Amino acid sequence: MGAAPQDAHGRRVRSIFSGLATRYDLFNALSSFGIYRRWLAQVARTCACAADDRVLDVAGGTGDVAFELCRVCPPASIELTDFTPEMLDVARERERAGAARGVAIAYAEADAHDLPYADGAFTLVTCAYGLRNFSHRARAMAEAHRVLVPGGRYVVLEFATPPNVVWRALYRAYLTVAIPLIGGLVSGDRSGFTYLRDSIKRFPPQERIAQELRDAGFSHVSYRNLTGGIVAVYDAVK
Numbered sequence: 001m002g003a004a005p006q007d008a009h010g011r012r013v014r015s016i017f018s019g020l021a022t023r024y025d026l027f028n029a030l031s032s033f034g035i036y037r038r039w040l041a042q043v044a045r046t047c048a049c050a051a052d053d054r055v056l057d058v059a060g061g062t063g064d065v066a067f068e069l070c071r072v073c074p075p076a077s078i079e080l081t082d083f084t085p086e087m088l089d090v091a092r093e094r095e096r097a098g099a100a101r102g103v104a105i106a107y108a109e110a111d112a113h114d115l116p117y118a119d120g121a122f123t124l125v126t127c128a129y130g131l132r133n134f135s136h137r138a139r140a141m142a143e144a145h146r147v148l149v150p151g152g153r154y155v156v157l158e159f160a161t162p163p164n165v166v167w168r169a170l171y172r173a174y175l176t177v178a179i180p181l182i183g184g185l186v187s188g189d190r191s192g193f194t195y196l197r198d199s200i201k202r203f204p205p206q207e208r209i210a211q212e213l214r215d216a217g218f219s220h221v222s223y224r225n226l227t228g229g230i231v232a233v234y235d236a237v238k
């Protein structure tokens with residue numbers, strides 16, 4: 001248990017995000033031409049939180065998902081977790097600026113592979129752009145499953161594989177050139193963005209992720225492609 005990454009991959013990922021934390025939101029906005037806001041809104045619509053939901057946001061970073069839930073469908077509470085403290089610091093700043101809109105948010109440094117919560121502690125677990133950074137996806141999915149109540153839901157947003165070959169080729173060309181370029185401009189360091197780009201390219205297609213969710217014990221697994229499959233929102237029930 002604990003937040004310190006257990007392997008070299010985790011340490012590398014944490015060091016990338018600790019260096020990027022204060023510019024992460026700007027990078028997101030620029031590299032997606034602002035479309036990421038629409039993707040977030042779709043995540044919130046999928047979650048459709050009730051007022052008594054207890055939410056765990058895994059790899060929650062600077063709080064995009066958590067604060068979107070506060071805006072669209074405020075739950076009873078949100079546990080905003082990440083293993084990079086600098087990302088959580090930015091989220092706290094955003095809360096101080098009013099982003100939580102009165103929802104109770106607690107912050108915790110936590111590794112997605114080893115969540116420091118009791119079985120069945122949450123009614124909803126969210127994870128946006130976290131899965132592709134994890135060293136052991138199956139383990140992280142199993143942890144999400146463990147901390148959910150029976151009938152609780154796991155909602156995941158992640159980059160995906162556009163089904164249309166032309167769109168896919170255009171998007172991959174954009175990824176190859178633009179992500180390190182925009183990342184370099186925003187942060188002065190291209191290397192972390194080369195990792196981010198490659199992690200997007202390597203990430204398995206939607207059907208495979210859906211099967212991994214079933215293998216982790218989830219049922220009623222579905223996904224919805226957004227912007228022609230650049231990203232997908234997965235919805236799974238414990």
Ligand SMILES: C[S@@+](CC[C@H](N)C(=O)[O-])C[C@H]1O[C@@H](n2cnc3c(N)ncnc32)[C@H](O)[C@@H]1O
Nearest residue numbers: 017059060061082083084087111112128129133
């Ligand atoms: C691309 S950011 C996404 C942040 C946020 N969910 C969002 O939508 O903007 C990925 C986040 O995952 C976190 N992360 C990566 N691996 C993790 C792990 N094993 N446990 C917890 N957090 C992790 C990173 O620190 C980073 O904040």
